[in-house]
Amino acid sequence: MNPPGEPRRWTPTPLIGGAAAVHAGALAALAVAPAAWPWAAGGVIASHLALTAAGLWPRSSLLGHNWTALPEAARARIAITIDDGPDPDVTPRVLDLLDAHQARATFFCIGERAREHPRIVEAIVARGHTVENHSQRHRHHFSLMGPGALRREIDAAQATIGAIAGARPLFFRAPAGLRNPFLEPVLCGLGLHLASWTRRGFDTRTSDASLVARRLLKGFAAGDILLVHDGHAARDAHGAPVVLAALDMVLRAAANRGLETVTLRDAVLGY
Template sequence: MNSASLRATHVTPASATARRWRPSPLISGAAALHAGAAAAVVAQPHAWPWAAGSVVASHLALIAAGLWPRSALLGPNWTRLPEHAGQRIALTIDDGPDPEVTPRVLDLLDHFDVRATFFCIGDLARRHPHLVEAIVARGHAVENHSQRHRHTFSVSGPIVMKREIEAAQRTLAEIAGTPPRFFRAPAGLRNPFLEPVLCGLGLHLASWTRRGFDTRAKEAGTVTHRLLDGLAARDILLVHDGHAARDASGKPLVLDVLPPLLRAAAERQLQWTTLRACLDGEAGQP
């Protein structure tokens, strides 16, 4: 793990307000262990098996942290809304826009007067710009879910990561009219290079509190139960308008998940907000 190479990725684009990158304890510890192992080998060459083993162990720990989407071991990660959100919760919708599903999701959200956060894929946004415009026009937030949503994202180096995220940032800012302020990694998977890249681009990493696995489930009821079981204030929920699983009749599950989910939240006196409203400390605004 090379701490210097991580710092090198912290470059501020002209259009962004960068955040200062602070290595997490796990990353700092891994860097220190690498330095210690190298020094040990120089001082006592016969100690190389111990040094190599410790380096491998540190890499395995970093990999494990990146495979855990809700982990904060590699840097800050929004898994719940901040305390000032009070009784509010956030609905996040991934992998769109989708020309069939997204308009129907928007209609449901309108019906329940709910504002959501859409994590959009840049290539799909470029293909369906009118859908991104509709998301914004209806009062929802558009955030960054990478340009191409490639499953190799989590094993990419900092240059590739920056190029992928920055391309989506330009695409979505151009179509939506305002730049995204949050990023969600494809499948939630990442590596230690991501946080310094996000800092340089002025973005915040967001995952979720609970998800329904609505891209793989067979029944809407199962998805709804997963989302509602233990639902509490400040939770961040994840569903999908893109890559949505379908029931036996071919209907996207999310369309049958949202109505009972939104009704149950209202019955529990929970209010919906967007991530960026909470970032600004104005949880009641989109």
């Protein structure tokens, strides 16, 4: 593996290579036998559907390497990953909760939000956590972007977050985890590693903290990468962000099992 942050060579996955072969075969078939166009078109459409399905599956490695669990060497630990911030109300309270549990977390921040709240990003780093790339604007159509637009969006967040946090991100998480075949070559060129999760609590949509915690703890084990949110956080009946109570339950469960928390940088890259 290349040193953290350095560009690396992109190698197509079998699915991407197969799709390219289907396209080449379709063109060759049309050149030889134009009447075979229905079969050629069908093959191309099927390959596109397969690529789209892979991009809609956040934990898939069909489009490129994807960290969905910690490596074997870090399996006595878990990683808490926190998306969509920083949020001026929620993030400081999450930081206090992490301090109370002596826990470390990985914050996947949105570049524009980091620029709006630089002091919070600085606090994340000062309190022993790491800040990674969750795109510059968190666009809903992110997975529909071409390679040029993807690179501009991700590189903008690299520059924004790097300038505030004092270190450029080493990991990337796509908005909602959705992506397309153009993403992995861009990440390779920027020296970024794609990371998703083992399980998520859906804490942006569920107002019951106990239910969020149960989702995160179902099958809970060493090596897990768990996903919660400080941005776009759902609120309970009393207006409190559900991430606070849910994360407290998860961290208590981890302590009871003797599991330490670790940032992705420390667990995956030893950085």
